[in-house]
Amino acid sequence: MSGLSAWLIQRLSALYLGAFTVYAVIRLSLADSWTHAAWSAWLAAPLNAVTLWLAVLALLLHAWVGGRDVLLDYVHPTGLRVVMLTLLAGWLLGSGIWFGAALLEVM
Amino acid sequence: MPLRDHKTTPKRPVFLDLRRIHFPPSAIASIAHRVTGILMILAMLPATWLFALSLSGPAGFTRAGDLLTGLPARMAGLLLALALAHHLFAGIRYLLLDVDIGISRITARRSALLVMGVGVIAGVGLWLGLWA
Numbered sequence: 001m002s003g004l005s006a007w008l009i010q011r012l013s014a015l016y017l018g019a020f021t022v023y024a025v026i027r028l029s030l031a032d033s034w035t036h037a038a039w040s041a042w043l044a045a046p047l048n049a050v051t052l053w054l055a056v057l058a059l060l061l062h063a064w065v066g067g068r069d070v071l072l073d074y075v076h077p078t079g080l081r082v083v084m085l086t087l088l089a090g091w092l093l094g095s096g097i098w099f100g101a102a103l104l105e106v107m
Numbered sequence: 108m109p110l111r112d113h114k115t116t117p118k119r120p121v122f123l124d125l126r127r128i129h130f131p132p133s134a135i136a137s138i139a140h141r142v143t144g145i146l147m148i149l150a151m152l153p154a155t156w157l158f159a160l161s162l163s164g165p166a167g168f169t170r171a172g173d174l175l176t177g178l179p180a181r182m183a184g185l186l187l188a189l190a191l192a193h194h195l196f197a198g199i200r201y202l203l204l205d206v207d208i209g210i211s212r213i214t215a216r217r218s219a220l221l222v223m224g225v226g227v228i229a230g231v232g233l234w235l236g237l238w239a
Contacts, residue, residue, distance in 0.1 A: 011205065014198050021195060029236045036168035039161060063151065066144045088148070095151040102159035 001065070010065045013058035020055045040106040049107060053100075060096045064089070132219035139223065140197040143190035150187055181238055188237070189230035196222045196229065 001009065042048055067088045075081045122128070130138075161171035174180055200222050203209055209218050 011202060014202065018195060018198065021191070025233060025236070034168075034172075036161070036165040039168065043162070059151075063144075063148050066141075067148050070141050070145060091148070091152060095155045098152075098159055099155045102155075102162050106162050 006065050009061050013062040013065075016058045017055065017062060020051060020058075023051075024055075043103060044107050049103070052103070056096060056099055060092050063092055067092075132216050132223070136197050136200070136219040136222055139193055140201075143194040143197075146190045147187065147194065150183070176238075184238055185231075185234045188234035189227065192230035192233055193223065193226035196226045 043052065068085060071081065071084050071088065075084050157171050157174065160167045160174075162168075175184075200209070200218050203218075204215070209215055
């Protein structure tokens with residue numbers, strides 16, 4: 001993923017994440033007290049689940065494109081660059097899969 | 108490193124005194140956009156761990172809540188709230204610059220200062236809203 005597609009993905013994911021962040025912050029601030037049952041049920045509600053899955057996907061793509069850009073700008077030796085990019089990919093994929101697994105448990 | 112022959116090498120001005128270099132606001136906002144992005148990437152795995160813990164059961168939910176209200180999480184929360192707010196507002200500025208809004212030098216300078224100011228205020232506000 002590079003060039004125009006990376007540029008476009010970065011901006012489309014930014015728009016979605018911006019809107020989702022504002023919604024999530026307002027929603028979390030309005031809630032008075034959460035319990036495990038209420039929290040699980042809220043995450044499992046269809047509309048919340050769909051918007052959250054999309055947000056996770058957008059976040060992973062956004063973090064990959066952004067993190068990759070930063071690494072390519074500042075890390076020049078090829079070997080170290082490959083290691084850092086691999087670590088970044090592993091970090092993001094690990095977070096994403098773990099998050100998805102946890103979310104699937106309550107759905 | 109071989110010594111340079113000052114008779115043949117043209118003398119170029121070297122001006123790297125960090126106390127005297129002044130970065131323009133746009134550059135500071137740009138660097139901050141990158142630093143805050145990296146910070147949030149670093150927070151992703153710990154945040155996912157907390158999320159998974161909160162869904163693991165009533166006991167895990169309580170444990171996650173206790174961890175979130177502890178001092179380390181509060182401090183990390185302030186840092187991340189500031190990072191998120193700056194990243195969001197600086198990001199909106201870039202989206203506007205992409206469609207040629209505010210690209211004159213004066214406007215870009217002002218919007219960079221505005222974004223950084225609003226980012227700090229919103230970041231502290233967000234932190235207070237979520238933790239207070």
